[in-house]
Amino acid sequence: MKHCKGILAGLSLVMAMPTMAYGAAAQPAKVSLEIKGTDQTLQSVCNIGGNTYFQLRELASLMSKEMPFDVGWDASAQTILLEKGKAYSGSVPKINQITQEAVETKTPVLLSGESETFDTYRIEGYTYFKLRDLADALGFSVAWDDVANKISVTTADVSGQTPIAPGVYQDMLGHGMDVDWSKTNQGREYYTEKTAADFAAAGVDHVRIRIADEITPELLESLDKQVEDCLEYGIIPIIAYQADDFKNDPSDKNMKKVVKWWKEMAEHFEDTSYLLSFDLLIEATDELNKDSERLNDYFAEAVTEIRKTNP
Structure with missing residues (x-):
């Protein structure tokens, strides 16, 4: 297999939860998502400042079989709870497919017990994350097909048999x-x-x-x-x-x-x-x-x- 680690260039994708400081226009976006070779239909995808953002709970639902992670919310600490390896069983909120305000914020996350902070946007009370940030944190790889306007998501194979996302590789060092x-x-x-x-x-x-x-x-x-x-x-x-x-x-x-x-x-x-x-x-x-x-x-x-x- 080729030795060089995978590179993500010019790809910044995000997801959904709560609201704060600087507002920006969130426009509905049409982007295909392929998870381990299977095309998925997305309901809540938007473009903010030229970048594509995904709703966290919708992505967790779509990836529940291939690359599971659970999503929870600690209201008292105002913190998102993410747990690797556990299938998501919650609901998927529906977001209106119209241009609306997105509020930039830094969302605290507890990832399998470890504290993390992500740059996110909030739309209608739900937080949207950069997909690349989540890929690095949760251990999956993301690739962009500009011709097909499609994003492909695969697991990060730490055995070295398949490409490794840069953030994952850096953590492995x-x-x-x-x-x-x-x-x-x-x-x-x-x-x-x-x-x-x-x-x-x-x-x-x-x-x-x-x-x-x-x-x-x-x-x-x-x-x-x-x-x-x-x-x-x-x-x-x-x-x-x-x-x-x-x-x-x-x-x-x-x-x-x-x-x-x-x-x-x-x-x-x-x-x-x-x-x-x-x-x-x-x-x-x-x-x-x-x-x-x-x-x-x-x-x-x-x-x-x-x-x-x-x-």
């Missing part, structure tokens, strides 16, 4: 360390499977495997072993390139050299777990920080090459 297992020939010689096992036993959730050298068959062979061991012991592996020549001299020649490095690395790990990710540059130098356009150009070109094999 937990505690991590930089490691020099592949930075030098000596590091590669001393690395053993027990190294990864010991890191996992010590509670390390991810490692950033730093690399300074050019790509060689020997480097890839040792790197394959390290990535495989990390995944075996439940550690998220991140490949990080130092790119010293480019950082010290951000010329066109050196940038092309680094972009080519990532192109080859991405092709090599094309079919690896989605848990594997790439850190495109370790600590930018003063030279690069002074030239933000060059740094942005590098990221754009590197990501473009990587996406050719890791979409």
Whole structure:
């Protein structure tokens, strides 16, 4: 499977509950929602400031079988109660399908006992959340099909066999360390499977495997072993390139050299777990920080090459 985590770009979706400060026009929106391959009919969807918002209880009802979460309300604390893994059995309020006022507010949420705060809107006494916020919090993934005007919702597979939402991936990273297992020939010689096992036993959730050298068959062979061991012991592996020549001299020649490095690395790990990710540059130098356009150009070109094999 492709290794790069899923990316949500330009997608901001929300849902429904209570009323406060700044008013905005909420217009009825026509958006298709596909949950695990099945199209669902939505009654209470609206557009606020160019973003699509969903009513929380309606979404919970639609997802009760595939990705269940329950919704409750603590009136005394004015807090929404969300519980993962429990099917929603409450009612689905009907919202008038006309343009009406939405009031911006920050809604406190108790998510499986943990306190959270979300940026929301209230319409007719019901709170509307950003779908992406809920996806990150509840552990499901969201994708947008611009051609079909459709939103697809799937579960977040933490096994790495399917794409992972950015927020979910970030939460999974937990505690991590930089490691020099592949930075030098000596590091590669001393690395053993027990190294990864010991890191996992010590509670390390991810490692950033730093690399300074050019790509060689020997480097890839040792790197394959390290990535495989990390995944075996439940550690998220991140490949990080130092790119010293480019950082010290951000010329066109050196940038092309680094972009080519990532192109080859991405092709090599094309079919690896989605848990594997790439850190495109370790600590930018003063030279690069002074030239933000060059740094942005590098990221754009590197990501473009990587996406050719890791979409």
